[in-house]
Amino acid sequence: MRVRGQLKILIYSQDGYGLGHLRRNVNIIHQLKKIYPSATVLIIVDSPVAPFFELPPQCDFIKIPTMVKVDYGVWQSNCLEMDCASLLSVRSELIQEIVLNYRPHIFLVDHMPQGALGELVDPIRMLKKYCPDTRLVLGLRDILGAPDAIRQVWTNEQAFEIAESNYDKILIYGTADVYDSLSEYAFPQALQAKSVYCGYVTRAEIPSSFMNEGMRCLLPDGRKPFVLVTGGGGKDAGAMMAAFVQAVAQFEGELPFDGMISTGPFLPEDQLRELQAQARKLGLKIADLGEDAIHFIARADLVVSMAGYNTISELLFLRKNALIVPRRGPSAEQTMRTQILARRGLFDWVHPDELSGEVMRQKISERLNHRTVPDDRDYPSLDGAIVAAREMLGLLD
Structure with missing residues (x-):
């Protein structure tokens, strides 16, 4: 893929209550900017504290309404008095508008190939239609959960099929000697072929000064x-x-x-x-x-x-x-x-x-x-x- 103009990277970082996905993605962004300083990075977040994170130049957040996970496959609104289906529709439409207007060269999706409750299915379909050269990357932490539970969830949500048909690369933020997630979660061979164990994601150094x-x-x-x-x-x-x-x-x-x-x-x-x-x-x-x-x-x-x-x-x-x-x-x-x-x-x-x-x-x-x-x-x-x-x-x- 040849980049014309400025390299644009989009990241989907669903956190809700926690900070884990966001912190991990910010660490990756710092390394991306070291290698490719002119790149612009836009992060789709729903964590209410995201704006307090410090980003490198030419990077920014866009906040969508917060939705939190309360159990496997069970989500709810955190702030708005909306039922889950209505909130999901709003989030998905916002993400679709972001994707089609930003037109990224790379779209990094964190943790869920289909997004929370499938909210990325339509945006990805539109991205494939109107921005066919965009490279899709799925980032997975070292351990997703108990193997039986994860295999069942991924099967029920068609996550294996979505990952296989839409994603160009799968990044596992861990090592096989600690936990061989490809085997434990029974990833099909086609997914294993485009998966890479990256090692654990952490900061490169301790900051020299305090933010506060x-x-x-x-x-x-x-x-x-x-x-x-x-x-x-x-x-x-x-x-x-x-x-x-x-x-x-x-x-x-x-x-x-x-x-x-x-x-x-x-x-x-x-x-x-x-x-x-x-x-x-x-x-x-x-x-x-x-x-x-x-x-x-x-x-x-x-x-x-x-x-x-x-x-x-x-x-x-x-x-x-x-x-x-x-x-x-x-x-x-x-x-x-x-x-x-x-x-x-x-x-x-x-x-x-x-x-x-x-x-x-x-x-x-x-x-x-x-x-x-x-x-x-x-x-x-x-x-x-x-x-x-x-x-x-x-x-x-």
């Missing part, structure tokens, strides 16, 4: 070990954070570490107020660190976190001592990722059904005092962003 300089004063002074608790967007992190507060209350005398909770933008308000009250009593810091969380993760002697893709990737990138508490559901993704990487000795973990203040206290003490440093050979490839960028641009040759 006011956060810098919250960094610990280094006189004690630093324990950071982070739950990504925070929507389902309340139980883990509450267990940490309970654990801190069980230490006798002076706390042997400096503790901090990074709440995230989606932590429910009632849980936030309760955590703030408890944190004040116990001398813990608590804040929504936003994009500056990476500076605190880098400084931490122990990170207590959930097992979302981007948090795990950053912990791997920084080789951090970590205690992981995966979320219960609706997908088995986080538990599977945690178990696989824990078997490599990269993290310790607690099953959410076994989580308590006492268990958390014991685990924190063990990880601070008796950590075994993993061998570098146990870490998976973290070149996912640059490999993904090269694979996408390679479709233009």
Whole structure:
């Protein structure tokens, strides 16, 4: 495909409550811009916090109404008083208008080949009709969920057929030695032939400055070990954070570490107020660190976190001592990722059904005092962003 004029890349990044897809795509965008500085990138997002992400020059967001997943195949409006079918129609028509007016050379679709509840089916059909040279790329994280469940969902939603007939390349943001998703999810041979394991997608470096300089004063002074608790967007992190507060209350005398909770933008308000009250009593810091969380993760002697893709990737990138508490559901993704990487000795973990203040206290003490440093050979490839960028641009040759 020959590019006439400016290279235009379009990305579909469906997040709803979370931040995972958006953070991953932003990391890929940074690598795309390093290789092809004049490219323009437009990202279709529905996360309400997307505009707070910092993008390279000539990149922008376009926001569609937010829709959140509550279970496999079950979605609902987050803000508007609209039934799912009506909201889906609005979103699909907006996406179609964006696609046909922007006319991208590359369209990267994240996670779902047909989009949420099939909202990309019509836009892709129109794209194929009016922009036949556009290259379609599907990006998939390392683990989608339990194999039986994912195979069933993809079969029911005709995702295998849609991916095979419409997409030029499939990028898997993981490694086969960690999880062989092509085999586990029984991808047909035709899909396997155009699939590439990229490695885990993470940032290339720690930013040299804070996005919000006011956060810098919250960094610990280094006189004690630093324990950071982070739950990504925070929507389902309340139980883990509450267990940490309970654990801190069980230490006798002076706390042997400096503790901090990074709440995230989606932590429910009632849980936030309760955590703030408890944190004040116990001398813990608590804040929504936003994009500056990476500076605190880098400084931490122990990170207590959930097992979302981007948090795990950053912990791997920084080789951090970590205690992981995966979320219960609706997908088995986080538990599977945690178990696989824990078997490599990269993290310790607690099953959410076994989580308590006492268990958390014991685990924190063990990880601070008796950590075994993993061998570098146990870490998976973290070149996912640059490999993904090269694979996408390679479709233009």
